[in-house]
Amino acid sequence: MSNDVQPLLKVRNLAKHFPLIKGSMRRVVGQIRAVDGVSFDLYPGECLGVVGESGSGKTTLARCLLRAMRPTSGEALLRVNGREIDVAAAPEKILKELRPKMQMIFQDPISSLNPRMTVMNILAEPLKINGMKDRPRIEQRVRELLTEVGLDPESLKRYPHAFSGGQRQRIGIARALALRPTLIVADEPVSALDVSVQAQVLNLLQSLRSRMNLTYLFIAHDLGVVRHICDRVAVMYAGKIVELSDVKELFDRPRHPYTEALLSAIPLPDPKQRTQSTLQQDEPASASNLPAGCAFHPRCRYAEPRCQSEAPPLRQIDPGRLARCHLAEQLDLAGASWMFRNAGDD
Numbered sequence: 001m002s003n004d005v006q007p008l009l010k011v012r013n014l015a016k017h018f019p020l021i022k023g024s025m026r027r028v029v030g031q032i033r034a035v036d037g038v039s040f041d042l043y044p045g046e047c048l049g050v051v052g053e054s055g056s057g058k059t060t061l062a063r064c065l066l067r068a069m070r071p072t073s074g075e076a077l078l079r080v081n082g083r084e085i086d087v088a089a090a091p092e093k094i095l096k097e098l099r100p101k102m103q104m105i106f107q108d109p110i111s112s113l114n115p116r117m118t119v120m121n122i123l124a125e126p127l128k129i130n131g132m133k134d135r136p137r138i139e140q141r142v143r144e145l146l147t148e149v150g151l152d153p154e155s156l157k158r159y160p161h162a163f164s165g166g167q168r169q170r171i172g173i174a175r176a177l178a179l180r181p182t183l184i185v186a187d188e189p190v191s192a193l194d195v196s197v198q199a200q201v202l203n204l205l206q207s208l209r210s211r212m213n214l215t216y217l218f219i220a221h222d223l224g225v226v227r228h229i230c231d232r233v234a235v236m237y238a239g240k241i242v243e244l245s246d247v248k249e250l251f252d253r254p255r256h257p258y259t260e261a262l263l264s265a266i267p268l269p270d271p272k273q274r275t276q277s278t279l280q281q282d283e284p285a286s287a288s289n290l291p292a293g294c295a296f297h298p299r300c301r302y303a304e305p306r307c308q309s310e311a312p313p314l315r316q317i318d319p320g321r322l323a324r325c326h327l328a329e330q331l332d333l334a335g336a337s338w339m340f341r342n343a344g345d346d
Helices: 058-065 092-101 119-129 135-148 165-177 195-212 223-229 247-252 257-264 338-342
Strands: 009-022 027-042 047-051 073-080 083-086 102-105 183-187 215-220 232-237 240-246 315-318 321-323
Touching: 009 058, 027 058, 027 240, 047 058, 047 223, 058 183, 058 215, 073 092, 092 102, 102 165, 119 135, 119 165, 135 165, 165 195, 195 215, 195 223, 215 223, 223 247, 232 247, 232 257, 240 247, 240 257
Parallel strands: 047 215, 047 232, 102 183, 183 215
Antiparallel strands: 009 027, 009 073, 073 083, 232 240, 240 321, 315 321
């Protein structure tokens, strides 16, 4: 990304800790460090993927960025009309002005849509809340939204149960687009869909991004999906970013052992070959009881004595590439560049 381009979103040392309460006296005995000092920049028109195992802090990070929950500390600076506003600390009055600029696509289209509301009411709701009162104008905008996501505009009187899973997610995407946002946080938007439908929804997101100059923070488990849609990838483990890289460089040559482990879990295209995990143990670190030093060292086959006592910082390994590992420059880790070769990207 050019140095002349200002980030749309600047996240600095963002943290969200939950109190760990035990006993009949409801005493606080510790902290669950769900997000623990996350920093990154997100540029206009970019799609930044956030990956990691369940419990790594991805969804909590998304909710903090949208102020669905208040962060414990840190900043999330959103650029609006040439000025930066800290979403993490903004009062309710300012938040009301910011919310149309940042929207979310949820993971499960069934539970995220009200089954008692028609498509018309679902898509009209954000418009009405934000001041649009003229009913013909609202209906026109709803029809435009349905057309933009590839649905029949005449289906606005139907209820969510009358649609397939992929169509319901398209309704969720239309709702996110209703207020013409600049930032969309997509929380595993295709993980609940059939594989045959996933590609259609991903292609739709790509097309909308290009036509509307949208910026995505794309949360996912499936690294194949990330490879298809993202420009850069942030790998999270135990509430921290452990690697941040261009997507192709990350797949070609990961610089953190945890990234290598995630890539090793991708199913191989040859049914005669089996994937082999590179992890020393299966259980991830507990956010309420993190090990000393590097949080990943109990599962890392490359760990050295200092990894058990000295926590590595997130540092630049190459231009535009960050890793949180003492051995990042020394290790020759296995990637998954075959995914790009098979896709004809090389």
